[in-house]
Amino acid sequence: MTIGQGVHRADGRSKVTGHALYVDDLQPPGCLYGATVRSPHAHAEVLSITRDPDFDWTDITLVTAADIPGRNCVFLMTEDQPALAAERVLHVEEPVALVAAPSRERAALAAKHVVVEYRELTPLFDAGSAEGNDSVIFAPDNVFKRIRIDKGDPSQVSAGRVIEGTYTTGLHEQLYIECQGMLAMPRDDGGLTITGSLQCPYYITKAIGKLLGPDYEAPGRINVVQACTGGGFGGKEEYPSMVAAHAALLALATGKPVKLIYKRDEDLRATTKRHPCAIRIRTRVDDAGHLLSFECDMVVDGGAYNTLTPVVLSRAVIHATGPYRCKHVRIDGRAVATNTPPNGAFRGFGAPQAHFAAERHMDRIARELCMDPVVLRRRNLLVDGDLSATGQEMLDVGAAQVLDAALAAAESEPPALPDLPGGGLGVTRQLRGRGVSLVFHGCGFTGNGEAALKGKVALELVDGQVRILTGSTDIGQGTRTVFPQIVAQELDLSLDQVLVVEPDTAQVPDSGPTVASRTAMVVGGVCQQAAKKLADALALEVGRDAPFAELLAERTSDMPLRVEHVYADDGSLTWDPDTYQGDAYPTYGWNCNVVDLTVDLETGAVLYQRLVTATDIGRALNPVLASGQIEGGALQGLGWATQEEVVLDDARRMRNDRLTNYIIPTSLDAPELHTVLVEIPYEGGPFGAKGLGEIPLDGPAAAVAQAIEQAAGAVLDALPMTPERVLEALP
Amino acid sequence: MKLAFTLNGQPVEAEAPPAARLLDLLRETLGVTGSKEGCGEGECGACSVLIEGRSVCSCLVPAAQAHGADIVTIEGLHGPDGALHPVQQAFLDHGAAQCGICTPGFVVTAAELMDRGGKWTRADIREALAGNLCRCTGYQKIIDAVAEVLDAER
Numbered sequence: 012m013t014i015g016q017g018v019h020r021a022d023g024r025s026k027v028t029g030h031a032l033y034v035d036d037l038q039p040p041g042c043l044y045g046a047t048v049r050s051p052h053a054h055a056e057v058l059s060i061t062r063d064p065d066f067d068w069t070d071i072t073l074v075t076a077a078d079i080p081g082r083n084c085v086f087l088m089t090e091d092q093p094a095l096a097a098e099r100v101l102h103v104e105e106p107v108a109l110v111a112a113p114s115r116e117r118a119a120l121a122a123k124h125v126v127v128e129y130r131e132l133t134p135l136f137d138a139g140s141a142e143g144n145d146s147v148i149f150a151p152d153n154v155f156k157r158i159r160i161d162k163g164d165p166s167q168v169s170a171g172r173v174i175e176g177t178y179t180t181g182l183h184e185q186l187y188i189e190c191q192g193m194l195a196m197p198r199d200d201g202g203l204t205i206t207g208s209l210q211c212p213y214y215i216t217k218a219i220g221k222l223l224g225p226d227y228e229a230p231g232r233i234n235v236v237q238a239c240t241g242g243g244f245g246g247k248e249e250y251p252s253m254v255a256a257h258a259a260l261l262a263l264a265t266g267k268p269v270k271l272i273y274k275r276d277e278d279l280r281a282t283t284k285r286h287p288c289a290i291r292i293r294t295r296v297d298d299a300g301h302l303l304s305f306e307c308d309m310v311v312d313g314g315a316y317n318t319l320t321p322v323v324l325s326r327a328v329i330h331a332t333g334p335y336r337c338k339h340v341r342i343d344g345r346a347v348a349t350n351t352p353p354n355g356a357f358r359g360f361g362a363p364q365a366h367f368a369a370e371r372h373m374d375r376i377a378r379e380l381c382m383d384p385v386v387l388r389r390r391n392l393l394v395d396g397d398l399s400a401t402g403q404e405m406l407d408v409g410a411a412q413v414l415d416a417a418l419a420a421a422e423s424e425p426p427a428l429p430d431l432p433g434g435g436l437g438v439t440r441q442l443r444g445r446g447v448s449l450v451f452h453g454c455g456f457t458g459n460g461e462a463a464l465k466g467k468v469a470l471e472l473v474d475g476q477v478r479i480l481t482g483s484t485d486i487g488q489g490t491r492t493v494f495p496q497i498v499a500q501e502l503d504l505s506l507d508q509v510l511v512v513e514p515d516t517a518q519v520p521d522s523g524p525t526v527a528s529r530t531a532m533v534v535g536g537v538c539q540q541a542a543k544k545l546a547d548a549l550a551l552e553v554g555r556d557a558p559f560a561e562l563l564a565e566r567t568s569d570m571p572l573r574v575e576h577v578y579a580d581d582g583s584l585t586w587d588p589d590t591y592q593g594d595a596y597p598t599y600g601w602n603c604n605v606v607d608l609t610v611d612l613e614t615g616a617v618l619y620q621r622l623v624t625a626t627d628i629g630r631a632l633n634p635v636l637a638s639g640q641i642e643g644g645a646l647q648g649l650g651w652a653t654q655e656e657v658v659l660d661d662a663r664r665m666r667n668d669r670l671t672n673y674i675i676p677t678s679l680d681a682p683e684l685h686t687v688l689v690e691i692p693y694e695g696g697p698f699g700a701k702g703l704g705e706i707p708l709d710g711p712a713a714a715v716a717q718a719i720e721q722a723a724g725a726v727l728d729a730l731p732m733t734p735e736r737v738l739e740a741l742p
Numbered sequence: 743m744k745l746a747f748t749l750n751g752q753p754v755e756a757e758a759p760p761a762a763r764l765l766d767l768l769r770e771t772l773g774v775t776g777s778k779e780g781c782g783e784g785e786c787g788a789c790s791v792l793i794e795g796r797s798v799c800s801c802l803v804p805a806a807q808a809h810g811a812d813i814v815t816i817e818g819l820h821g822p823d824g825a826l827h828p829v830q831q832a833f834l835d836h837g838a839a840q841c842g843i844c845t846p847g848f849v850v851t852a853a854e855l856m857d858r859g860g861k862w863t864r865a866d867i868r869e870a871l872a873g874n875l876c877r878c879t880g881y882q883k884i885i886d887a888v889a890e891v892l893d894a895e896r
Contacts, residue, residue, distance in 0.1 A: 017837065019834050019835070019837075020834070020837065020839065022842070023833075023834045023839055024826075024834065025842075026839040026842030026845050027826065027830040027831075027833045027834055027839055027842075027845055027849060028776075028816065028817065028819075028820055028826070028830060029775075029776025029777070029815065029816030029817045029845075029846045030776070030817070031842050032775070033778070033843060035769075035775075035778075035779070036769075036775035038770075038773065038775075185877075186877050187841070187843075187877060188778075188780045188786060188788055188841070188843045188844050188875060188876070188877055189778065189780065189841070189843040190780075239842065240841060241778070241841045241842065241843025241844075242840075242841040242843060242877050242878055243841075244877070274782060275780070275781045275782060275783075486841060487840035487841030487842065487878045488840070489840075635836070635837035635883075636837060638837075638883075639837045639840055639878070639879055639880075639882075639883050640840070640878075642879060642880030642881075642882045642883070643840065643876075643877065643878040643879050643880045644880075645880055646880035646881070647877070669781065669783060669785070670780070670781040670783065670785035670786055670875065671783060671785055675875060675877065677872040677873075677875060677881075678867075678868040678869075678871045678872050678874075678876075678881040678884070678885065679868050679869055679872040681868075681880055681881045681882075683864075683882070684880050684882040686882070
């Protein structure tokens with residue numbers, strides 16, 4: 012029995028002893044170091060790129076767009092983003108040239124001596140006026156994606172009272188502790204191996220196949236290996252393709268291994284962040300607080316290139332109502348282009364923004380109706396059989412259960428705050444408050460996404476061990492531990508008989524990207540099905556049916572026995588991507604946050620005392636890993652709520668590009684986290700598991716806002732709720 | 743500049759440029775890569791090592807200060823037989839390592855707390871570890887692990 016056990020991480024020993032190898036720990040002989048020359052302008056023509064004649068270039072290689080052997084694009088959903096800007100830069104910090112040098116210091120120095128002449132153009136920064144603007148960033152009208160959801164007809168509802176509000180959220184940085192990094196090594200056979208810090212190895216093979224020219228387009232010419240990865244949170248979903256493209260171009264140009272490792276300041280300024288969002292909600296509610304109609308207008312700022320923005324918008328609009336029932340819904344979402352660094356994947360992927368707005372709007376309704384916010388939520392929350400905004404019949408709904416579980420766990424007194432340095436000597440006025448938020452999160456890809464993706468896993472029986480071959484990566488969340496638990500459970504083996512092979516695209520199949528709360532639930536499910544196939548294959552080989560371990564002991568062949576399984580749904584889900592009606596996700600996770608905090612009326616600072624979360628994750632495959640992931644996501648949510656603010660200069664470059672001034676929570680900022688796991692099984696997931704990676708970040712910020720309001724009467728509808736903003740909002 | 747010091751119980755000699763950082767001496771010159779760089783300015787603590795038993799950010803320490811010193815990195819904490827240090831074992835048992843990039847710094851810092859001895863509360867531990875950043879765990883399991891090792895009061 013391994014499922015449900017908090018077994019040690021498979022990679023735990025190597026991590027606690029410092030032996031785990033991250034990309035910057037790899038030091039191949041003769042390795043060169045890369046550096047990136049970036050635009051200082053938000054919008055400009057590139058007139059020329061030349062070498063400073065006073066600098067010694069003898070040991071330096073310079074690469075510009077003109078040196079790209081193939082197509083100048085880092086392919087993702089579209090082909091709009093170049094690897095190196097050729098004629099025009101569309102955002103500050105956009106890469107325009109690369110250098111390679113024998114040392115990091117020489118590379119950094121050489122990058123400063125690349126002379127780029129620009130002609131500045133007027134930038135477009137305001138997402139609100141981007142659509143149809145004369146300055147075209149993304150053809151034809153600066154709109155990456157429009158989505159409209161219609162259910163019923165809100166215009167026909169005239170009963171109840173109208174309650175309206177506008178909610179905004181700002182940029183948010185993933186802040187993985189290991190910066191972006193890639194190592195590109197030319198292979199003896201003329202191919203190229205790229206090793207790095209990444210979530211999605213197959214994104215990279217697809218992104219750079221055409222970039223390197225026809226020599227590298229054939230299968231197997233490029234292989235991508237995931238090094239031990241020091242956190243991702245979405246930040247290592249798509250941006251690593253850019254870093255890999257650059258490292259690869261330099262490796263090709265020099266014929267040598269090239270390592271490209273970002274420093275923290277460059278990583279903060281240049282890489283993707285959570286999309287800023289402006290959301291207007293207009294509802295009609297009856298006197299008892301029931302939602303009669305729900306209308307929502309949402310503008311998402313995608314930055315200068317498309318990246319994954321359409322999908323972020325998709326998740327945002329689907330979650331726009333929060334976990335509540337409403338018959339008449341209209342949601343209008345637009346993701347637009349601005350001359351700012353592209354925004355991209357970050358844990359939650361649009362849902363945290365949508366939930367902050369929806370939950371704050373529920374608080375507004377409660378305020379206007381003089382109702383308890385929890386009572387209001389209870390009256391509206393989804394139950395089994397209700398229809399969501401996309402018309403999906405909701406099943407395995409855990410909304411009420413997580414609300415009950417969190418409130419019950421929060422009944423005990425929260426721990427007292429330690430005395431503050433300086434003490435305050437009793438004159439500091441501090442008020443305590445409690446806030447509650449309720450969220451849901453679709454697990455896996457939207458609609459037909461999984462069926463279209465066809466994630467594949469292979470299992471091999473070699474030397475009495477089952478080897479799992481998967482493109483799903485472990486970025487700290489525990490893939491390398493949970494997949495063996497699933498397979499060992501299915502085959503009734505001990506855990507030491509199952510292992511995950513190093514993710515190398517030369518060996519492992521494409522299981523789909525490691526994103527979207529899909530790895531344990533969807534790819535874990537594929538592992539389970541593959542294990543069943545392996546059992547059948549072994550029985551066939553041995554010639555009789557018996558427990559797997561017994562047949563394994565009898566097996567005499569030393570040939571590997573290999574099976575593959577590809578994801579296939581049962582056809583019960585229907586989804587219309589044009590009308591956004593149907594089964595948006597195979598199932599949903601549910602989560603409630605109860606935060607206790609203190610607002611300092613002198614400084615506006617918010618001090619967290621305790622955060623209780625209750626999360627329905629279907630089945631806790633490994634409760635230690637599951638609760639650990641929930642706790643980490645929850646603290647990212649608390650950081651987003653009050654501490655983490657990206658400050659921009661006139662070119663929309665991040666000014667606070669250091670850990671000294673982009674403040675993530677420390678162990679002192681973090682409250683005690685009380686984590687309750689609720690298990691309402693989903694029969695489509697392995698042993699009932701639902702996805703859980705993202706949902707913990709969706710709700711804390713709204714709970715904090717409600718608690719601040721309860722404590723001090725300050726109503727905040729914009730994130731982050733920094734001390735300055737809290738002070739300003741105090742009545 | 744020629745440096746001689748003790749690293750993880752072994753005498754070592756190394757050549758380093760005058761302005762070199764201890765972190766680079768360890769990682770680049772000596773190939774001892776367990777200590778990580780997260781920020782390069784002493785904010786994240788991923789590069790923490792013990793110098794004469796005190797945890798310091800090796801990105802802020804000039805390599806020259808290693809001369810004659812006793813330095814222990816994450817690689818030097820476990821026993822010669824591979825037995826884990828109590829802090830390492832507690833991190834494993836409590837699931838306190840996720841992505842693992844901050845783990846060496848936390849383990850080294852917590853090992854110093856253990857050597858200091860004395861009575862600890864969870865609030866004390868939170869304060870003592872506030873110089874190390876983690877983005878995966880929310881610190882809960884790290885505090886749990888260290889509290890167990892230090893036999894802390896709740």
